[in-house]
Amino acid sequence: MTAAATLGTRSTPQAGSARMLAHARVATVLRAGPGGPRTHVTTLRSDPPLALRQTIATRPEPGVSTTPGIARVSLTAAAAGPIGGDQYRLDVDVGAGSTLVLNEVSATLLLPSHDGAVSRSVIRIHVETAGTLIWLPGAVIAARRCDHLNEVQVELAEGARLLMREEFLLGRHHEPCGRLRQQVRIRQAGRSLYRQDLDLGGPPRARPGWPRGTEPSGHSSSWTPRGTTLPRRCRS
Amino acid sequence: MTSAGAAPTPPDHTARTTPIASGAALLLLADGRFPAGGYAHSGSLEPSITAGRVHDLTTLESFLSGRAATVGLVAAAFAAASCRATHDHDPARLAGLDTALDARTPSPAQRATSRQLGRQLLRVATAIAPDHRLDSLGARPHQPVALGVVGAVLGLTPRDTALAALHESVAGPVAAAVRLMALDPFATHAVLARLGPLLEQLAQQADQPHGDLDEMPALSAPLLDIAAEQHATRTTRLFAS
Numbered sequence: 001m002t003a004a005a006t007l008g009t010r011s012t013p014q015a016g017s018a019r020m021l022a023h024a025r026v027a028t029v030l031r032a033g034p035g036g037p038r039t040h041v042t043t044l045r046s047d048p049p050l051a052l053r054q055t056i057a058t059r060p061e062p063g064v065s066t067t068p069g070i071a072r073v074s075l076t077a078a079a080a081g082p083i084g085g086d087q088y089r090l091d092v093d094v095g096a097g098s099t100l101v102l103n104e105v106s107a108t109l110l111l112p113s114h115d116g117a118v119s120r121s122v123i124r125i126h127v128e129t130a131g132t133l134i135w136l137p138g139a140v141i142a143a144r145r146c147d148h149l150n151e152v153q154v155e156l157a158e159g160a161r162l163l164m165r166e167e168f169l170l171g172r173h174h175e176p177c178g179r180l181r182q183q184v185r186i187r188q189a190g191r192s193l194y195r196q197d198l199d200l201g202g203p204p205r206a207r208p209g210w211p212r213g214t215e216p217s218g219h220s221s222s223w224t225p226r227g228t229t230l231p232r233r234c235r236s
Numbered sequence: 237m238t239s240a241g242a243a244p245t246p247p248d249h250t251a252r253t254t255p256i257a258s259g260a261a262l263l264l265l266a267d268g269r270f271p272a273g274g275y276a277h278s279g280s281l282e283p284s285i286t287a288g289r290v291h292d293l294t295t296l297e298s299f300l301s302g303r304a305a306t307v308g309l310v311a312a313a314f315a316a317a318s319c320r321a322t323h324d325h326d327p328a329r330l331a332g333l334d335t336a337l338d339a340r341t342p343s344p345a346q347r348a349t350s351r352q353l354g355r356q357l358l359r360v361a362t363a364i365a366p367d368h369r370l371d372s373l374g375a376r377p378h379q380p381v382a383l384g385v386v387g388a389v390l391g392l393t394p395r396d397t398a399l400a401a402l403h404e405s406v407a408g409p410v411a412a413a414v415r416l417m418a419l420d421p422f423a424t425h426a427v428l429a430r431l432g433p434l435l436e437q438l439a440q441q442a443d444q445p446h447g448d449l450d451e452m453p454a455l456s457a458p459l460l461d462i463a464a465e466q467h468a469t470r471t472t473r474l475f476a477s
Contacts, residue, residue: 198455
C-alpha cells in the first residue's frame with residue numbers, strides 16, 4: 001500500500017487495503033434557454049461519504065459574480081475522514097462553454113488508521129473549450145499521524161478557465177501534523193501548465209525550506225484566470 | 237627559416253581543441269567566482285531573513301536542507317536531464333525540459349531570475365568553450381537547462397552536473413548568509429560541509445532518467461515562492477533575489 005502511493009509514482013487504488021471506496025461525479029453542459037444559454041448539471045453522482053448537492057450562492061464567488069446561468073454544486077462529507085486506507089475519487093467534467101462553481105461545505109480532516117495505511121484522494125478535472133471551473137474546496141486539516149496523498153489532475157482545453165484554491169492546516173490546535181503529500185498536474189491543450197508536488201509533515205529534510213520551530217500553520221494558494229482577482233473575503 | 241615556405245597558422249582562439257578534464261571542468265563550473273551572476277542572488281535567503289524565518293546557524297541549516305531537497309533537487313534533475321539530452325543530440329527534449337521547468341516554477345519573479353541566470357551562464361560558456369550546442373538553446377533558457385548543456389559541452393556527466401546544481405543551490409545562500417547575518421564564515425562553511433552527504437544522495441536521485449517529463453521531480457517550496465515574490469517588489473535589498 002505505502003509503496004504504491006509514493007510521490008512521483010502513479011498508483012492504482014488497491015481494493016484489498018481500502019476501507020472506504022468512494023467515486024463521485026459531476027458533469028455540466030451549456031444549453032440554450034429562453035433567457036439565454038444556461039449551464040445544466042447532467043451528472044450528479046454522490047457516493048458516500050462524498051455527497052454532491054446543487055446549491056445557490058451564499059457568498060461572493062470570484063470570477064463569476066456577473067455571469068448569469070451558471071451552475072453551483074457543493075461537496076459535503078457524510079462521514080469523518082478520509083481515514084488511513086480510504087480511497088476517494090471525484091471526477092469533474094465541465095462541458096464546452098459552461099460554468100461550474102464547485103465548493104465544499106466543510107473542511108476535510110485527515111485521520112490516521114490503526115495500521116498506518118495511506119489514505120488517498122484523486123480528483124480528475126476536465127474543462128472543455130471555453131468552459132470555466134471555479135473550484136473552492138475547504139481547508140484540508142492534517143491531524144496527528146495521518147498519512148494522506150492528494151492527487152489533482154486537471155486537463156484544460158484551449159480557452160478553458162480554472163480558478164482553484166487549496167488550503168492546508170498542519171494539525172489542529174497545538175497538534176503536530178501527520179504526513180500530507182499532494183501532486184498537482186494542470187495541462188492545457190496537451191501542454192504542462194503547472195506541475196507541483198508538496199510534501200508536508202514528512203521527514204524533516206523533505207520540508208520545503210521551512211525552518212524548524214517556525215512551520216507555518218497553513219498554506220493556501222490559488223490559480224486565477226488571467227485578468228481575474230480573488231476577492232479578499234473569499235480567502236479564508 | 238623553413239624550406240617548405242608555408243606560413244605558420246595563427247592560433248585559433250575561437251575553437252577549443254583540447255577538452256578540459258572533467259574534474260577541472262566541475263571545479264570551474266561550481267566555483268563561486270565563476271562569472272555567471274550567481275553572486276548577486278541569495279536564493280530567497282534575504283527575504284527569509286527579513287521575515288524572521290532564518291536568524292541563526294540552526295535555522296540556516298534547516299533552510300538550506302529544505303531548499304536542497306525541494307527546488308535544489310528539481311534544478312539538479314533538470315540539469316542532469318539537459319546534460320543527457322545534449323549528449324544524446326536531442327534539442328527537442330531540451331525545449332520540452334525548459335517548458336516543464338516553467339510548470340514547476342509558479343513564481344514569476346523566480347522564472348525571471350532563472351532565465352536571467354541561464355542567459356548569463358550561456359554567455360560565459362560561449363566565451364570559455366564555444367560550441368554549436370550552446371546555440372541550440374534560446375537566448376534565455378532556464379538556468380538548470382543551461383547548466384546541463386554547459387556541463388555536457390565541458391564533458392561532465394549528468395550526475396556531476398546534478399551535483400553542481402545542488403552545490404549551487406546551497407553555496408550561494410551560504411555566501412549570502414555571511415553578508416546578511418554577520419555569521420562566522422567558518423561556522424557557515426561547517427554547515428555547508430555537513431550538507432555534503434545529503435547533496436550526494438540528492439544528486440543520485442536527480443540522475444535517474446525519466447522518459448515522461450511529467451514524472452520528473454516537482455517538489456515545491458511554497459514559502460520560497462512567496463519570499464521571491466515579496467523580495468521582487470522591495471526597494472531596499474542587498475541581493476537581486
